[in-house]
Amino acid sequence: MTSAVGKVGKVAESLRERVPTLTSMPLPRTVDQRWQAASYPVRELAAPPAGSGLKPVLGDDGPPVVGHALEMMRFGLDFSFSRYEKYGPVSWMGGFGRRIVSLSGPEATQIALVNKDKAFSQEGWKFFIEKFFDRGLMLLDFGEHHLHRRIMQSAFTRERLVGYVGQMGPALRAGVEAWPGSTRPRLYWALKQLTLDVATRVFMDMRSLDDAMRINRAFVNTVRAGTALVRYPVPGGRWSAGLRGRRLLERYFGETLPEKRRAGGDDLFAALCTATTEDGDRFTDADIVNHMIFLMMAAHDTTTITSSAMAYYLAKHPEWQERARAESLALGDDVPDIEALESLETLDLVMKESLRLRAPVPSMARKTTKDTEVLGHFIPEGTLVGVSPTLNHFTPECWTDPMRFDPERFAEPRREDKSHRFAWMPFGGGAHKCIGLHFGSLEVKALMHEMLRTFRWSVPQDYTARWDYVSLPVPADGLPVRLEYR
Numbered sequence: 001m002t003s004a005v006g007k008v009g010k011v012a013e014s015l016r017e018r019v020p021t022l023t024s025m026p027l028p029r030t031v032d033q034r035w036q037a038a039s040y041p042v043r044e045l046a047a048p049p050a051g052s053g054l055k056p057v058l059g060d061d062g063p064p065v066v067g068h069a070l071e072m073m074r075f076g077l078d079f080s081f082s083r084y085e086k087y088g089p090v091s092w093m094g095g096f097g098r099r100i101v102s103l104s105g106p107e108a109t110q111i112a113l114v115n116k117d118k119a120f121s122q123e124g125w126k127f128f129i130e131k132f133f134d135r136g137l138m139l140l141d142f143g144e145h146h147l148h149r150r151i152m153q154s155a156f157t158r159e160r161l162v163g164y165v166g167q168m169g170p171a172l173r174a175g176v177e178a179w180p181g182s183t184r185p186r187l188y189w190a191l192k193q194l195t196l197d198v199a200t201r202v203f204m205d206m207r208s209l210d211d212a213m214r215i216n217r218a219f220v221n222t223v224r225a226g227t228a229l230v231r232y233p234v235p236g237g238r239w240s241a242g243l244r245g246r247r248l249l250e251r252y253f254g255e256t257l258p259e260k261r262r263a264g265g266d267d268l269f270a271a272l273c274t275a276t277t278e279d280g281d282r283f284t285d286a287d288i289v290n291h292m293i294f295l296m297m298a299a300h301d302t303t304t305i306t307s308s309a310m311a312y313y314l315a316k317h318p319e320w321q322e323r324a325r326a327e328s329l330a331l332g333d334d335v336p337d338i339e340a341l342e343s344l345e346t347l348d349l350v351m352k353e354s355l356r357l358r359a360p361v362p363s364m365a366r367k368t369t370k371d372t373e374v375l376g377h378f379i380p381e382g383t384l385v386g387v388s389p390t391l392n393h394f395t396p397e398c399w400t401d402p403m404r405f406d407p408e409r410f411a412e413p414r415r416e417d418k419s420h421r422f423a424w425m426p427f428g429g430g431a432h433k434c435i436g437l438h439f440g441s442l443e444v445k446a447l448m449h450e451m452l453r454t455f456r457w458s459v460p461q462d463y464t465a466r467w468d469y470v471s472l473p474v475p476a477d478g479l480p481v482r483l484e485y486r
């Protein structure tokens with residue numbers, strides 16, 4: 001029998017699916033316009049050292065206490081564009097009680113991500129998510145990061161990917177086929193549930209539905225806590241739910257690890273248990289638990305957002321949906337293997353264009369390890385920095401008609417993504433570039449392939465999705481589509 005707590009949890013969940021967050025509530029246009037037009041005193045972040053010839057970074061605190069955090073969450077891309085227009089590629093803003101430097105555009109982002117003189121560390125991420133994702137790969141730095149990445153690499157070889165695709169294909173087919181046709185689902189939520197269910201299978205080979213639900217809930221709470229505005233454990237708040245979620249995940253992975261080490265398997269958890277470098281370096285049990293919790297987070301929301309964005313653009317551009325469907329149907333009825341997925345060229349172009357228009361990770365956090373400079377601007381040691389792909393993905397120097405959905409721009413001979421090394425960077429760049437980019441691309445393609453062969457979907461012609469940036473970008477209304485059997 002469902003307990004009262006379980007019932008309340010379910011109601012809260014279904015409310016969350018229907019009701020937009022406070023930052024994405026519809027407001028009268030004039031209120032939004034006034035909010036966006038508000039201006040604040042421009043100040044220097046710090047005075048450059050005398051005689052250095054460097055310029056100060058300019059910016060503003062925004063409204064008291066929250067700074068620009070709410071505006072950033074509500075206006076997403078528009079907020080980034082307006083900051084760039086006002087201040088250029090290097091600026092600072094108040095947010096989360098701190099001053100945060102933004103680096104935008106190909107040249108500025110390249111300096112931080114290539115990180116030639118090790119002036120930028122992952123300590124920036126720690127500010128947001130360390131309590132929940134302690135010692136995940138992305139939170140490690142320099143020598144230690146290099147060693148862990150080398151070990152983890154052996155869980156992402158082609159041979160391993162073949163195994164993951166073999167596991168996710170049937171699970172995705174069963175999941176998509178279970179969606180009822182002739183309905184108007186909120187597609188984002190359906191995709192989120194499906195990718196989470198598939199993750200418990202592919203990541204841990206977890207078969208028990210009860211365990212999977214428990215883990216999924218703990219995991220969702222852990223992720224949501226990262227961008228809580230109230231960043232200490234108020235009972236009933238996001239932060240304490242996140243801490244509880246983290247403890248449950250630690251316990252679960254810790255308890256199941258010895259059996260996983262013994263039994264092995266095709267899943268990611270088993271791969272991490274046996275991952276070894278040529279020099280024989282391996283993970284400790286604690287490393288494996290930390291990496292598993294981080295990997296679930298790194299993989300889940302990003303693939304959900306990518307598939308939601310693709311589904312949205314395919315609904316808005318039915319000619320592309322038909323073109324992708326024709327390729328999928330030509331593959332026949334077998335669940336596709338890795339080669340078959342790689343042959344889906346139209347889906348590949350649509351995925352790249354969707355990742356350009358709606359990068360799932362809109363800012364990569366860093367912290368300066370020493371005084372440094374970017375494009376002649378002085379940034380002191382200990383500064384929080386956000387490295388953003390947003391401007392790179394829309395700059396007219398790299399992209400023709402950048403606001404237009406035009407997947408062909410990624411095809412030969414145009415290859416606009418090659419116009420600059422950092423023109424297209426949804427997976428980041430440098431030492432921390434996404435280790436799961438092939439895994440993620442394959443999962444998203446396998447999912448879209450199943451949708452294309454089972455359904456046709458559409459949105460009204462005048463519909464435009466509004467994206468909420470409270471944590472990573474998600475469609476504020478859950479993306480209602482008309483879904484019909486093909």
Ligand code: HEM
Pocket residue numbers: 137138139149295298299300302303306360361364365425426427428429431432433434435436437439440441
């Ligand atoms: C379309 C899907 C995905 C996108 C857009 C994406 C994006 C990113 C980005 C931007 C970073 C760099 C963060 C930084 O430099 O601070 C990153 C790192 C990372 N991603 Fe992904 N990701 C995706 C899927 C995945 C998947 C499926 C996995 C695992 C199965 C994964 C695991 C990781 C890990 C472990 C890191 C940290 C790498 C390091 O620090 O060395 N990602 N991802």
